[in-house]
Amino acid sequence: MGDTAHVNASVWISAVSAASLAAWLWLLLAQGFFWRTDVRLPPGGGEPEVWPPVCVVVPARDEAEVLPRSLPSLLAQEYPGRAEVFLVDDGSTDGTGDLARALARECGGLPLTVGSPGEPPAGWTGKLWAVRHGIALARARDPEYLLLTDADIAHAPDGLRRLVAGAEAGGFDVVSQMARLRVVSGWERLVVPAFVYFFAQLYPFRRIGRPASRTAAAAGGCVLLRSEAAARARIPDAIRHAVIDDVALARAVKGAGGRVWLGLADRVDSVRPYPRLADLWSMVARSAYAQLRHSPPVLAATVAGLALVYLVPPAALVVGLATGSAVTAGCGGAAWLVMAGTYVPMLRYYRQPLWLAPLLPFTAFLYLLMTVDSAVRHYRGRGAAWKGRTYARPDAVPEEG
Numbered sequence: 001m002g003d004t005a006h007v008n009a010s011v012w013i014s015a016v017s018a019a020s021l022a023a024w025l026w027l028l029l030a031q032g033f034f035w036r037t038d039v040r041l042p043p044g045g046g047e048p049e050v051w052p053p054v055c056v057v058v059p060a061r062d063e064a065e066v067l068p069r070s071l072p073s074l075l076a077q078e079y080p081g082r083a084e085v086f087l088v089d090d091g092s093t094d095g096t097g098d099l100a101r102a103l104a105r106e107c108g109g110l111p112l113t114v115g116s117p118g119e120p121p122a123g124w125t126g127k128l129w130a131v132r133h134g135i136a137l138a139r140a141r142d143p144e145y146l147l148l149t150d151a152d153i154a155h156a157p158d159g160l161r162r163l164v165a166g167a168e169a170g171g172f173d174v175v176s177q178m179a180r181l182r183v184v185s186g187w188e189r190l191v192v193p194a195f196v197y198f199f200a201q202l203y204p205f206r207r208i209g210r211p212a213s214r215t216a217a218a219a220g221g222c223v224l225l226r227s228e229a230a231a232r233a234r235i236p237d238a239i240r241h242a243v244i245d246d247v248a249l250a251r252a253v254k255g256a257g258g259r260v261w262l263g264l265a266d267r268v269d270s271v272r273p274y275p276r277l278a279d280l281w282s283m284v285a286r287s288a289y290a291q292l293r294h295s296p297p298v299l300a301a302t303v304a305g306l307a308l309v310y311l312v313p314p315a316a317l318v319v320g321l322a323t324g325s326a327v328t329a330g331c332g333g334a335a336w337l338v339m340a341g342t343y344v345p346m347l348r349y350y351r352q353p354l355w356l357a358p359l360l361p362f363t364a365f366l367y368l369l370m371t372v373d374s375a376v377r378h379y380r381g382r383g384a385a386w387k388g389r390t391y392a393r394p395d396a397v398p399e400e401g
Contacts, residue, residue, distance in 0.1 A: 032204025051081025055138035075109035156267030173258035220246035310364035
């Protein structure tokens with residue numbers, strides 16, 4: 001009886017390790033080559049003869065710490081056409097609006113307008129209410145494009161020019177770049193590149209740019225949006241309750257017949273520091289459960305999937321070596337090797353040492369815990385919290401009449 005149970009357990013462990021390897025082979029070959037990092041700004045087919053007018057909208061809430069490193073880069077944009085910046089002070093208590101005006105006087109460059117929308121009504125997130133106010137101010141200037149960017153994002157001087165050239169050449173309604181996040185502290189090195197890697201695994205960049213693909217996503221730090229497409233998709237009203245607003249925006253635009261492109265940035269950088277694990281944990285936990293549509297079954301499936309894909313390979317290798325099971329050890333080792341190999345391009349993009357690649361299972365375990373904590377926070381009434389505001393689940397918000 002004991003021998004039979006031992007054999008059954010060995011067979012089960014071998015089957016799980018084989019399933020993990022199969023999952024990694026599928027991810028490697030059939031998930032849009034998500035692991036490649038060569039999806040960059042659409043190559044321009046020459047610059048437009050007439051540069052369209054652009055308005056830059058920057059929602060900002062208590063951003064005085066990072067604004068001196070980000071706003072001057074927007075004001076210094078070398079754009080051949082008409083462009084101006086609208087910073088929307090979303091109820092800041094640290095003098096964000098006054099600091100923005102002072103930076104504009106000091107730096108010069110593009111014209112800056114600072115507005116304030118007041119507190120968001122029920123059913124709106126603070127950021128999207130600020131974006132709505134900024135777009136309303138911008139529409140008085142009749143822009144052809146809107147650049148939606150966060151207050152912690154610094155742009156290269158030719159950034160706006162390259163975004164518009166890419167959108168014009170490719171006929172895109174959304175051109176979004178995922179800003180290069182700060183990687184300085186030890187925890188940032190361990191967690192940040194994996195954050196982008198996991199995002200690309202969920203939303204393969206190559207699929208996003210295909211009109212026939214249903215995959216849609218954007219990176220909220222840098223979204224160039226055609227004004228006509230925004231009106232057609234009712235942005236931001238149609239997504240007013242979205243906590244993960246960038247993905248919701250891309251889905252709305254693509255659902256309305258628009259074309260969306262997303263890639264990695266070369267010279268668009270986040271200046272916001274996340275030096276401690278607690279800082280990174282809060283960043284992920286505040287919205288992870290919203291990504292899962294606040295669904296316990298989806299959460300359970302996600303936890304199981306993360307365990308199978310990321311935790312089983314090293315465990316199978318150890319168990320296989322300990323028990324002498326060549327199948328278990330071989331499948332676990334091969335899956336871990338594929339995992340680490342697909343992570344290498346992202347580490348190179350972030351200029352990080354390659355010895356971090358085998359540590360991805362540990363990082364994935366941290367993300368698993370962050371995701372579970374996000375659900376716990378939600379049911380304790382602290383989910384989707386950001387800068388003093390907590391947002392209800394969308395289906396708990398009354399619709400506007």
